C-alpha cells in the first residue's frame with residue numbers, strides 16, 4: 001500500500017509537470033495515461049494486491065488519481081484546440097475580402113427607367129407570351145395572311161404539329177400583349193408592355209435576332225392624337241432632358257392610322273450633327289399612332305365609342321446610346337467584364 005501511494009504521488013507530479021499546447025503531444029499524453037493500456041488503468045489494476053481492510057481507502061485514492069489525470073488532460077485539450085488559431089497571428093484590423101457585387105443588366109436598367117416614367121403617368125405593366133399564335137401577333141393587328149406588311153418583320157415560325165389549327169411563332173413585337181389586354185374587355189386601358197421579341201435578322205453589331213421592346217396602349221372615349229403627343233413629350237423630356245426637341249414624321253403601321261415615327265434632337269451632339277445621328281441632328285426613337293378601328297373591332301372593342309393610341313420603342317438602342325455601347329451582341333454574351341461595368345449604373 002505504501003508503495004502504491006508513493007507511485008501515485010510521483011505520477012501526479014509527472015502529470016502536473018506536463019504542459020503543451022501541441023495537439024500531437026497532448027494526444028500522446030492521453031495515450032500514455034488514459035489509454036486502454038495507459039498508466040492510470042494499470043495503476044487501478046493494482047487494487048487486487050491491496051489487503052482487504054485497506055481496499056476502501058485505496059479505492060478512494062485511486063479514483064481521485066484517475067480524476068486528477070482526466071482533469072489535467074481536459075485542460076490540456078481545451079488549450080491545444082485553440083492553439084492553431086493563436087499560432088497564425090490573425091490581424092483583426094485588416095479589411096475583409098471583398099464580396100463581388102452583382103449588377104443589373106443594362107437592358108434591365110433601361111427598361112426599368114422607361115417603365116417608371118410611364119408608371120408615373122398611371123400606366124400599368126402588362127406582359128404576354130413570347131411564343132404566340134398568328135392571330136395575336138399579326139391577324140388581329142390588321143395584318144391578315146398574305147398582308148405585305150408581314151414582311152416588315154421576318155418571323156421565326158415554330159414547327160407545327162400535325163393538324164395544328166394555328167400557326168405558332170416567336171412574337172415579332174410586344175403588340176401581341178396589347179391585343180391580349182384588349183380582349184379582356186376592361187376599359188379604359190392604360191398599359192405598357194415590356195418584353196423580348198424575335199426577328200429573323202442577320203446578327204451584326206447593329207442588329208440581333210432577338211431584342212427588347214416597350215410598347216404602350218391607351219384606350220378610352222375621346223382619346224386624340226394630341227393626347228398621344230403630350231404623353232410622348234412628357235416621356236422624352238423625362239428620359240432625355242427638358243431641352244430635347246421632338247419631331248413627328250408620318251409613317252405606316254398596319255395597326256395604327258394615322259401613324260408616325262418620333263425623332264428626338266440628338267442628345268449626343270445637341271442637334272449639330274454627329275456620327276450617332278448620321279449628321280442629321282435627329283435620332284429616331286419610336287413608332288406610334290392612333291389604334292386602327294379594325295384592331296379595336298378584332299379585339300371586341302366598339303370603335304365608334306372608343307379610340308386610343310399606341311406606341312412602341314426598342315430598348316437596346318437607347319441603352320447603347322446612354323452607356324456608349326457600340327455592339328448589340330455584347331448584351332447577350334454574358335461577359336462579366338462587360339456586365340460588371342454596370343454595378344453602380346442607374
Ligand code: PHE
Pocket residue numbers: 172173174175215253256287288289310311312313
Ligand atoms: N409594333 C411596332 C414595331 O414593332 C411598333 C409600334 C407599336 C408602332 C405601336 C406603332 C404603334 O415596330
